[in-house]
Amino acid sequence: MRYKILFFVLLATFCRADDGYRLWLKYDLIKDPGQRAAYARSAQFIVLTSNSPTLKAAADELQTGLRGLLGKTVPIVASAKTGGIVLSTNPNQPQVNDEGYQIVGKQNITISSKTDAGVLYGAFAFLRHLQTQQPIANLSLTSNPKIQHRMLNHWDNNDGSIERGYAGGSLWKWYELPERIDPRYRDYARANASVGINGTVVNNVNASSRFLTAEYLKKVAALADVFRPYGIKVYLSVYFPAPRTIGGLKTADPLDPEVNKWWAEKVNEIYKFIPDFGGFLVKANSEGQPGPQDYNRTHADGANMLAKALAPHKGIVIWRAFVYKADPNGDRFKAAYEEFKPLDGQFEKNVIVQVKNGPIDFQPREPFSPVFGMMPKTPLGMEFQLTQEYLGFATHLVYEAPIFKECLDSDTYVSGKGSTVAKVIDGSLHQYPLTAIAGVANTGSDRNWTGHPLAQANWYAFGRLAWDHTLSSEAIADEWVKMTLTQEPRSVKTVTDLLLKSREIYVNYNTPLGLSRPWTGVHFAPEPWQNRSPRPDWTAVYYHRADSIGLGFDRTASGSNALAQYHPEVQKQWNQLETCPLPYVLWFHHVPWTKKLSSGRTLWEELCTRFYTGADSVRWLQQQWAQVKPDVDAETFADVTGRLATQQKEAIWWRDAWVLYLQEYAKQPIPAPYKKPDRTLREVKELVDVYLTR
Incomplete structure (x- = not known):
């Protein structure tokens, strides 16, 4: 009977396409038999001594998770024996706050908290520990939420x-x-x-x-x-x-x-x-x-x-x-x-x-x-x-x-x-x-x-x-990838790296150097020329302030003086154009087109570099994603592949809109080795108009 159950678990695991519904709670069978056996020895039963709805939810989740991860049904019992998982509420537990939990593994693995909710969080944490295939020998974990x-x-x-x-x-x-x-x-x-x-x-x-x-x-x-x-x-x-x-x-x-x-x-x-x-x-x-x-x-x-x-x-x-x-x-x-x-x-x-x-x-x-x-x-x-x-x-x-x-x-x-x-x-x-x-x-x-x-x-x-x-962002991404997409080490590293770099890639082709987002009603299409609205701060030109001199919003004492709202030590970081970090330079300064930045490039050159490398980097995202095809569910792989193709097309759209529009003010050629966009600014504007009216 046990082998029949395992067979059907394996069949369900390998025959079902992953439509993403299960999120990071997939609980797929652990492939390594030795790892699976080690976990199973400490999870022979679940002790539930209270019928509170929250503790029952914790026990049910453990049972569901263990059934998937171990390929067997772990019974829920009312009294403790050796080799099981004990759910325990102790209002006097000193190591945790009301929602914190402690997980200790000795003869039994005990998940305890001052409250039922804390035990529930501990149960999920224990399952996360198993999903990411960490050791449970002499387990000792304590965690408290930092925010109520x-x-x-x-x-x-x-x-x-x-x-x-x-x-x-x-x-x-x-x-x-x-x-x-x-x-x-x-x-x-x-x-x-x-x-x-x-x-x-x-x-x-x-x-x-x-x-x-x-x-x-x-x-x-x-x-x-x-x-x-x-x-x-x-x-x-x-x-x-x-x-x-x-x-x-x-x-x-x-x-x-x-x-x-x-x-x-x-x-x-x-x-x-x-x-x-x-x-x-x-x-x-x-x-x-x-x-x-x-x-x-x-x-x-x-x-x-x-x-x-x-x-x-x-x-x-x-x-x-x-x-x-x-x-x-x-x-x-x-x-x-x-x-x-x-x-x-x-x-x-x-x-x-x-x-x-x-x-x-x-x-x-x-x-x-x-x-x-x-x-x-x-x-x-x-x-x-x-x-x-x-x-x-x-x-x-x-x-x-x-x-x-x-x-x-x-x-x-x-x-x-x-x-x-x-x-x-x-x-x-x-x-x-x-x-x-x-x-x-x-x-x-x-x-x-x-x-x-x-x-x-x-x-x-x-x-x-x-x-x-x-x-850290990296630790969270690593967890999520292992629980959601794949456990294969090379692909875990590839997807984690892809995730970590994705935001900076987007910023580079969308709003580099501290540009604020051009406004449109849907907050999507590039429209840096937009200058008509019932109120000024619902236009694009309000934010980027491009003119024949330069680009950016002066928020120093010579401008709006918004910097004065920060502590003096923070003001020091951003107040001087020469020392302001590049990611924030256009947030706080109106920078001349020909001004040399800390990168060694002029503002115009740096902008073009960011717009072009950002758009080009979406191809890198596509290449990286293609490498994980053997280790990721086919349906998920195809879905992301299609979206990345659209992203690559739209990243070029954003790049062209910004570069062609700002070039009218900078009056400088696009620096080598970057190629001039294939379309004109008029053609980009027409494309945006079609998008906004569809």
Whole structure:
């Protein structure tokens, strides 16, 4: 019987095409019989002494994982014997915090924590240990999350669409809920729990009031019921004027007593549906969204009104700092700091101000936001973007862990050297009582979840860094490749290297030297000539400022003086053109075309070098990917191969648009050995127009 089971496991493993649905939780059979036997000796049974939903989820996951990895069914039992895996909750365990775990291997392998959720995270960590084929003899692992609230923000709408979604429609089938529960909801929860994500905002920050009605609260409650065993709390984005739009009030003024009463009653209603509801995410007075400033109130007034309503239930308010006014003479770079720095210390204790990693809007490369470190009395949360709004959608390969790490490891210097952004958001620098990190989700209804198969690595990397921001981009990529694509050492190294270099390749053909992204409505097509919009900061020319003299946005004292928002030690890094690192030079300086840079090339020469080598490097990505064909699932290989071919074509499109447009200002020939584009600027513009109107 045992051999029959093994046969069918092997048959399923080798005969099933990999459509990407299983993500990094594939649990395919370990090929090495010796390694498999060693693991099996320590995994003869799973001890489950409690029937709590979360511990049962942990035991079920272990059983599923071990069945796949070892080719046998491991029974779940109620009492301990020698040679098994014991799940243990101990509220007095000193080595871990509430969600941390300890894995110790002696006679039995014990996975323990103060809480059931911690045991669940430990179970996933143990399976990850086996999936990456690490030794388990004398196993001793202890891990604690560095940030409390580790969240995905879904920009999903109630019509099933996703703002900035590139992997199909919404995961949430609102028209079926609450009566039908799609099995995919549980798999979504499993994937998040496997990397330690413990919260999800299910709807768009450009919110609809409808989500606060009883009709939709029942639907959201059904999702919460699925997510709860996996340690995931549900949050809602809220429309600030909801007291008017669905409450029948004449105002949404946060200082109006009737408005406060309405929110308190609405919050009470929510908690009747969802007893462990997490709280609210709010986008207000930003990009046309109403907010407290409509009533001459501050962001703190608006946030505090909601915070007081949530406080009796231990809910939190996450208030986004992404705000900027349409000022033709201003600098959008400075907006968040100018709006929020004066409010430091004025927010209720259950409010977190959520700040984007950079000062503009999820650009391929940005300096860290100057808000980080400058509000010691107000908990600041991080907002990253997993969905590739400015990174080529689901067509272009961009591994985002280097983007996240670049920001997290940046030094604010606010309390001396080593005051990194990571230490700001994990609370250790200013002793924040609340800490949070959020990623704008890249999931959708596509079978493989993320559209581009390799974009799954961004979801995975976000979760791993949200748990432990000290992990390296390389270590995370290595884990993901081994768990998702292949265990063959040469191919693991090849794909890991490909991932690690992908972001810099994209930046080179898209926005080198600190160019900001030309604006278009879809944030995809190259359109550096775009100069018409209802507001100046929605044009391309606002950001790159190309003219006959040079290129770039002067943010020194002679320009907008945005640099003054940073600590003096940070200003020193970027203030002088001669010493400013090349990746940031056009962020802070208007550089003459003929200025020699630290590379030894003039600005024009360096730009051309970056545009051309970036586009050419996509061919390198294709060549590297071709090498792993024997070791990667055929369906996945073909999918990525096709996307890389499109990326190569579009990288040349970007290169040509930028080079031909900027050449009109630089008035210099394209330097050798680079070949002049085959098409004219007019032809590129026509191509863009076709794309934008299709």
